[in-house]
Amino acid sequence: xxxxxxxxxxxxxxxxxxxxxxxxxxxxxxxxxxxxxxxxxxxxxxxxxxxxxxxxxxxxxxxxxxxxxxxxxxxxxxxxxxxxxxxxxxxxxxxxxxxxxxxxxxxxxxxxxxxxxxxxxxxxxxxxxxxxxxxxxxxxxxxxxxxxxxxxxxxxxxxxxxxxxxxxxxxxxxxxxxxxxxxxxxxxxxxxxxxxxxxxxxxxxxxxxxxxx
Amino acid sequence: xxxxxxxxxxxxxxxxxxxxxxxxxxxxxxxxxxxxxxxxxxxxxxxxxxxxxxxxxxxxxxxxxxxxxxxxxxxxxxxxxxxxxxxxxxxxxxxxxxxxxxxxxxxxxxxxxxxxxxxxxxxxxxxxxxxxxxxxxxxxxxxxxxxxxxxxxxxxxxxxxxxxxxxxxxxxxxxxxxxxxxxxxxxxxxxxxxxxxxxxxxxxxxxxxxxxxxxxxxxxxxxxxxxxxxxxxxxxxxxxxxxxxxxxxxxxxxxxxxxxxxxxxxxxxxxxxxxxxxxxxxxxxxxxxxxxxxxxxxxxxxxxxxxxxxxxxxxxxxxxxxxxxxxxxxxxxxxxxxxxxxxxxxxxxxxxxxxxxxxxxxxxxxxxxxxxxxxxxxxxxxxxxxxxxxxxxxxxxxxxxxxxxxxxxxxxxxxxxxxxxxxxxxxxxxxxxxxxxxxxxxxxxxxxxxxxxxxxxxxxxxxxxxxxxxxxxxxxxxxxxxxxxxxxxxxxxxxxxxxxxxxxxxxxxxxxxxxxxxxxxxxxxxxxxxxxxxxxxxxxxxxxxxxxxxxxxxxxxxxxxxxxxxxxxxxxxxxxxxxxxxxxxxxxxxxxxxxxxxxxxxxxxxxxxxxxxxxxxxxxxxxxxxxxxxxxxxxxxxxxxxxxxxxxxxxxxxxxxxxxxxxxxxxxxxxxxxxxxxxxxxxxxxxxxxxxxxxxxxxxxxxxxxxxxxxxxxxxxxxxxxxxxxxxxxxxxxxxxxxxxxxxxxxxxxxxxxxxx
Numbered sequence: 001x002x003x004x005x006x007x008x009x010x011x012x013x014x015x016x017x018x019x020x021x022x023x024x025x026x027x028x029x030x031x032x033x034x035x036x037x038x039x040x041x042x043x044x045x046x047x048x049x050x051x052x053x054x055x056x057x058x059x060x061x062x063x064x065x066x067x068x069x070x071x072x073x074x075x076x077x078x079x080x081x082x083x084x085x086x087x088x089x090x091x092x093x094x095x096x097x098x099x100x101x102x103x104x105x106x107x108x109x110x111x112x113x114x115x116x117x118x119x120x121x122x123x124x125x126x127x128x129x130x131x132x133x134x135x136x137x138x139x140x141x142x143x144x145x146x147x148x149x150x151x152x153x154x155x156x157x158x159x160x161x162x163x164x165x166x167x168x169x170x171x172x173x174x175x176x177x178x179x180x181x182x183x184x185x186x187x188x189x190x191x192x193x194x195x196x197x198x199x200x201x202x203x204x205x206x207x208x209x210x211x212x213x
Numbered sequence: 214x215x216x217x218x219x220x221x222x223x224x225x226x227x228x229x230x231x232x233x234x235x236x237x238x239x240x241x242x243x244x245x246x247x248x249x250x251x252x253x254x255x256x257x258x259x260x261x262x263x264x265x266x267x268x269x270x271x272x273x274x275x276x277x278x279x280x281x282x283x284x285x286x287x288x289x290x291x292x293x294x295x296x297x298x299x300x301x302x303x304x305x306x307x308x309x310x311x312x313x314x315x316x317x318x319x320x321x322x323x324x325x326x327x328x329x330x331x332x333x334x335x336x337x338x339x340x341x342x343x344x345x346x347x348x349x350x351x352x353x354x355x356x357x358x359x360x361x362x363x364x365x366x367x368x369x370x371x372x373x374x375x376x377x378x379x380x381x382x383x384x385x386x387x388x389x390x391x392x393x394x395x396x397x398x399x400x401x402x403x404x405x406x407x408x409x410x411x412x413x414x415x416x417x418x419x420x421x422x423x424x425x426x427x428x429x430x431x432x433x434x435x436x437x438x439x440x441x442x443x444x445x446x447x448x449x450x451x452x453x454x455x456x457x458x459x460x461x462x463x464x465x466x467x468x469x470x471x472x473x474x475x476x477x478x479x480x481x482x483x484x485x486x487x488x489x490x491x492x493x494x495x496x497x498x499x500x501x502x503x504x505x506x507x508x509x510x511x512x513x514x515x516x517x518x519x520x521x522x523x524x525x526x527x528x529x530x531x532x533x534x535x536x537x538x539x540x541x542x543x544x545x546x547x548x549x550x551x552x553x554x555x556x557x558x559x560x561x562x563x564x565x566x567x568x569x570x571x572x573x574x575x576x577x578x579x580x581x582x583x584x585x586x587x588x589x590x591x592x593x594x595x596x597x598x599x600x601x602x603x604x605x606x607x608x609x610x611x612x613x614x615x616x617x618x619x620x621x622x623x624x625x626x627x628x629x630x631x632x633x634x635x636x637x638x639x640x641x642x643x644x645x646x647x648x649x650x651x652x653x654x655x656x657x658x659x660x661x662x663x664x665x666x667x668x669x670x671x672x673x674x675x676x677x678x679x680x681x682x683x684x685x686x687x688x689x690x691x692x693x694x695x696x697x698x699x700x701x702x703x704x705x706x707x708x709x710x711x712x713x714x715x716x717x718x719x720x721x722x723x724x725x726x727x728x729x730x731x732x733x734x735x736x737x738x739x740x741x742x743x744x745x746x747x748x749x750x751x752x753x754x755x756x757x758x759x760x761x762x763x764x765x766x767x768x769x770x771x772x773x774x775x776x777x778x779x780x781x782x783x784x785x786x787x788x789x790x791x792x793x794x795x796x797x798x799x800x801x802x803x804x805x806x807x808x809x810x811x812x813x814x815x816x817x818x819x820x821x822x823x824x825x826x827x828x829x830x831x832x833x834x835x836x837x838x839x840x841x842x843x844x845x846x847x848x849x850x851x852x853x854x855x856x857x858x859x860x861x862x863x864x865x866x867x868x869x870x871x872x873x874x875x876x877x878x879x880x881x882x883x884x885x886x887x888x889x890x891x892x893x894x895x896x897x898x899x900x901x902x903x904x905x906x907x908x909x910x911x912x913x914x915x916x917x918x919x920x921x922x923x924x925x926x927x928x929x930x931x932x933x934x935x936x937x938x939x940x941x942x943x944x945x946x947x948x949x950x951x952x953x954x955x956x957x958x959x960x961x962x963x964x965x966x967x968x969x970x
Binding site: 008020024028041042043044045058060061067068069070071073074075077078177180181182 | 246249250253284287288291294295331332334335336338339342346393394397400401403404407408410411
């Protein structure tokens, strides 16, 4: 399927905060868990539409990188966007954000868009981190913030798409060097920058695997 | 649900894939994704074993998918990575077949190690590391015997190719046009080094041997180190014959290696001295595996021309012979240390120092220049030393310094090797009467280093701040031993003259910069935030391009030359601080006099002050908006303080507003002789561009006498002892007096402002 741009994302945060569930919720709503059973996925891709352009989001899970410095560096460097996730029901996952952010800032290219996500917003009764605290952290570090629930799908769509919008804006402003694939952005195979409107750009924003099974 | 179903599913998947092969990539993607989810979410070990037990997974791994499809590739490699995360001593047998000597998960994955998509490459690397991590002897043997040589030599070859690209980029970009591209290439090289280091850190002896061997023979020595020998400024006559010999030797070596063509390319293509020094610094900053870095350091520091001309293999033989010789003569210790990476504590105990040695004694003991550590006949060391020459610019010097620093601080390089070269040497001399400690250091290197320092302190400013900082960092390491400096008198004199030069350089800017004092304080704050991190420095590709002055390149201030008068002033200030700090460290002292406006000694808002013996002037402060408050005005040496009486303690006051005297503007009132208009600005060092006044108000005193007193205090409160220094300048009509107090070389500036009226 042709696209104007491909954005590579990574999802980071402590284990158990629901990174892979967020990803699965975004890429394939079909797998939405009926029970409390949590399943996740390490890689996913989906087409979205921004400003009338088809944009493919490729989300790479960084599982297994913790033990190896080379892997951490490379992942950060190869991504245009990062979702930094914590679990609102576990205070320690919020406390570790600074470490994650330091790592991200050190290894990534300075243009990487980072979105802070407080996940599991459906578990209001077990909440340990106030929404205001997340907001304050985001403000302090210049991040966009959102609370999501991978279970109910609340805000999941928005989290991924808003991040993409910000990357897209940076491209328009000329901040990202789009000819340099190391930034985590790729220009689509058939797309020429002089031809902004692609055929069939509208109305295809849904899950790309929708028709199957 | 049962496992039966799952078993059927896998074979069912396989059937679909095979039927539709060449057909729908869409189906393949769905299958791979489903498998991915399946394997990733298995929590139960037994079900995992069951899923794996039919060898269907291996059939899926070797299936010829359409890898030209981006989507298929991404899902496929993610699937393999997911599987690799499930590897352990039990599951490994489902993937590695000992009898058929077959390990498709690994062998299929490494086919993509150089895939154009970076995420695919990362997945492959993660997978390989996950595989190596499994402690299964027969699997590791398989890896070593069947795949290590080709895989590692491929990696090594691509790194070599990669750095030649990097070299071309540096050579062709004097104008800083392709900074992005260069940044990428540098980051990529770091990725490679970190990956190799991650493998090495898994501590698999067999694998490390193969890897170290490949790196030394095919990359680090022939390409990185030999590139150093091309820059020989003095001995042009020998250059040609030497390089010819080299080529001959390397070509001969070529025939006996597995990858002749690749080796041949390297032999012909050297990289520039700049690139080679930069990359070697990275190697020493990242990798600390003794069998690798110690050899490299030995070759750089010790090998002579005759060894070098015989080629890489001979060079390594020389090294081994040397190690054997040393260990034979030296109670076999260094060899032990080398092979086991063990501690060297026993060695250190040999040189226990007697304390309480006086300075004079020390002086006497310091050896005078010793030529055994000159560069005579050491081609690589000679290149590094020549690179330290900053007469024209500091382009190469920065890299030479980084490399020396990196070698000196690498834990894998044994202390014996760098002692006396990059660290001070301490030895016991037993004379008939007493035991003495003899300190010695590398005189010729320190000489060159001091030359850089002296040059930095002179007006043409050809040395960048980062170079000076690194130079001084290295100097400290070279001559500090047991908490004392062991510099010779001549070298001490050089340092002292550098100090006075830096002061003189700074003096040029008192006059020209209106905000000199603020800049001075601001730079100090900025510099105290942290010292230079050499590893981070060597991650910055910007330093690979020739030094430039313009900030338009986006290069950090410290990593370029100053642009314009203000930046020259900033540079002079920083040079002064750096040299001052070094002198303090060399003398074992700590900074007690900077910053000038020490927050601890200056009065803070809400601080309670004992004002029993102070001159207080009562006044009413009237703001522009009509509000007014009754306050007492206190003026000390540095600050104006507005206080209100402390309710708890008689005679005490609480500071409600403080401002530094240099930040204050005072004008009289035309109509009322009891009034002064006072504006207090925020210190420049605290704020960015917009300078909003802290206070701008009318001060109404009880009578014109008190008003005059306040005026006087604001202008002439300077205690006499601070006015001993010469008055340096008068600015506009304001008569700002900067006075200098030269006691102990400390400079104190105090701004005095007299009233215009």
